[in-house]
Amino acid sequence: MDPCLIMALRDALRSELQATNEYDGILQKTDNQHVKEVLNEIKKDEINHQGRLTELIMKLAPSDMEPFNEGLEQKG
Numbered sequence: 001m002d003p004c005l006i007m008a009l010r011d012a013l014r015s016e017l018q019a020t021n022e023y024d025g026i027l028q029k030t031d032n033q034h035v036k037e038v039l040n041e042i043k044k045d046e047i048n049h050q051g052r053l054t055e056l057i058m059k060l061a062p063s064d065m066e067p068f069n070e071g072l073e074q075k076g
Contacts, residue, residue, distance in 0.1 A: 017050060023040075023043040026039055
């Protein structure tokens with residue numbers, strides 16, 4: 001595992017999450033249906049990118065996923 005690559009992938013994932021939040025913010029501020037349609041399409045792509053980046057991280061650094069999975073399993 002290349003730690004620099006993993007860090008870069010995590011940074012890219014963070015950027016995709018931030019972009020999704022930014023689009024959500026704009027969507028909340030507009031009633032323009034065309035704008036909403038375009039931004040929802042873009043947002044869907046960003047979420048797709050999040051999944052693909054997460055998949056890469058899982059494949060390249062499976063041990064990093066152990067704490068992640070533990071968090072998913074926690075209740076409360």
